[in-house]
Amino acid sequence: MHTDTTPTDPQSTVRITLLLKHHAGLVLDDVQSRLKASNWWFDFPPPGVKIVSWEVVMGFAQICILEVPAHRLAEVNVELERRAWGVFKVEVHPSYDFVPVRERIKQRVLAGGQ
Template sequence: MNHVHDASPDPTILLTIVLKHHAGLTLDDVQARLKDSGWWDHFPVEGTRVVSWTVAMGLGQIVTLEVPPHRLGAVNLELERSAWGVFRTEVYPTYDFVPVRERIVERVKAGGQ
């Protein structure tokens, strides 16, 4: 059996990272710890792209990255290295629902489900 290898680069995945603030840390504490850990120099890791970075008041920061699968470990390592102790982290594989929603809306308008 012959296998044809696609020469295109690895596809990317979307990864949503929720950085929840630790109770008891002031903004000055957070900024000092992030600076000391090199956060601003090392995150996001090389080879990834920020899709969005928002602040949810009372929750923390929500970062969505476009990540080649082979860089997933590097993202995890950097979160462990520089975010832990400042944020509680939650990481979710993500996909863009807008095109799916648009298809559903069109289907419903046409009488489908």
């Protein structure tokens, strides 16, 4: 028996970090041409998915952090398959904002804790 475990709460979000690494052998013109052909610049991410940040780490990858309504995670995956495959090697990692956690730890350490 298959049970759908996709969260359906419209308020629930997940943060994912994408590592988008160009395929070896593709020059910039190839990359741009393929991204244009897949309508990447207009259709990714899907509407309603927030781009938290998008950085280029030269010589490594583009690092894109998205905040995704949890019930739409599969849709983001499908759009990556449609638009990024063949251009990027895609890695997807769940992530979270560590800044508030760091600040709590810092305050705890200042107060004598660990």
